[in-house]
Amino acid sequence: MLAPGESKISALRRAAGRRAMLFGLLAITGAGSSQTLISPIDPLTIADDDFARQRDPAIWRGLLVQRIVFTEAEATWRFWRISNLANPDGPLWVVTHDNENATFAAALTAVKSWGGVAMVVDTGPVDTRYNARFNSEVVGTPIDPNRHFSDANPAYVARMLADLGAPPRMIVALHTNAPDFDPRLSDCPAARPGRGAISVELCSTRYQPRPARLRAWPFDDADSLVLMPHLDGRQRRSAPCAPLMAATDANLVFERVAVSDGSLSNYAAQHGLAYLNVETEERGSSDTGIAQARDRLVAMIDLVMEQCGAVPGLTLKPPRRR
Numbered sequence: 001m002l003a004p005g006e007s008k009i010s011a012l013r014r015a016a017g018r019r020a021m022l023f024g025l026l027a028i029t030g031a032g033s034s035q036t037l038i039s040p041i042d043p044l045t046i047a048d049d050d051f052a053r054q055r056d057p058a059i060w061r062g063l064l065v066q067r068i069v070f071t072e073a074e075a076t077w078r079f080w081r082i083s084n085l086a087n088p089d090g091p092l093w094v095v096t097h098d099n100e101n102a103t104f105a106a107a108l109t110a111v112k113s114w115g116g117v118a119m120v121v122d123t124g125p126v127d128t129r130y131n132a133r134f135n136s137e138v139v140g141t142p143i144d145p146n147r148h149f150s151d152a153n154p155a156y157v158a159r160m161l162a163d164l165g166a167p168p169r170m171i172v173a174l175h176t177n178a179p180d181f182d183p184r185l186s187d188c189p190a191a192r193p194g195r196g197a198i199s200v201e202l203c204s205t206r207y208q209p210r211p212a213r214l215r216a217w218p219f220d221d222a223d224s225l226v227l228m229p230h231l232d233g234r235q236r237r238s239a240p241c242a243p244l245m246a247a248t249d250a251n252l253v254f255e256r257v258a259v260s261d262g263s264l265s266n267y268a269a270q271h272g273l274a275y276l277n278v279e280t281e282e283r284g285s286s287d288t289g290i291a292q293a294r295d296r297l298v299a300m301i302d303l304v305m306e307q308c309g310a311v312p313g314l315t316l317k318p319p320r321r322r
Helices: 008-026 101-114 154-160 242-246 264-270 287-308
Strands: 035-040 063-072 075-084 092-095 117-121 171-177 207-210 225-231 252-257 275-281
Touching: 063 101, 063 154, 075 101, 075 154, 092 101, 101 117, 101 171, 101 287, 171 264, 171 287, 225 242, 225 264, 225 287, 242 252, 242 287, 252 264, 264 275, 275 287
Parallel strands: 092 117, 092 171, 171 275, 225 252
Antiparallel strands: 035 063, 063 075, 075 117, 207 252, 225 275
């Protein structure tokens, strides 16, 4: 029931918040050492660099933010779940690296514009240093969240992909990367040797690039690209939405997946999930640098959604209620 003067969106947010709080206080799920705590979050007050950059209340209107905390084996994980209350249909947006700050900003724009749910790994309140990339709340070596997608880590995978639904919705992962690439990784001549591990100028048995012809913005930068994985032994057009993306003048990289490296792209290919990865060059944590990288990511996201948002065989539907 609507409270006096309350909008439908506010009522939905209030009801979802009550459900999340109840679940967070009472529910312990999973088996063994795996426990899950889910609680609603006020994005305007939470002490975290990503949220501190987004204090405008208008940004969060129509969105529900939840914190998910669980332990698997000897690692404790913390995720942010950001959902569009008015438009739950849409992709599952995934941000695995907390130090790639433009990806958080782009994910907010994406989930507001295109709907769906964003899942974001949180490794701590300060994200301006490189080590924020890793989860250090472990016994032993810190973990790269994008090298942890494996059937050996069922709780991690299940919680990150809990909103896939049946049939699964499309996954769009967001990344920023170091400039250019290490020429030792490539079978192609290095145009501009750098420190990165992915570029549309890099080619190998694993990566097959297809550069844009005109190199118009946002694809004037070789590090701005859309990556699509496909299984070893299959043609690259077998990747979900590959034919439609190939018809655009975008920087594309096709990833051949043989043995998984633990990344979400490899996991998706091996489990038959529709997945695309949108990447651009890391431009630092200044407001200007984040905005520049965010704008490139958003432009590529819009292109991906225009091409792949209604592809036969893919679904943007949320999970069925039980």
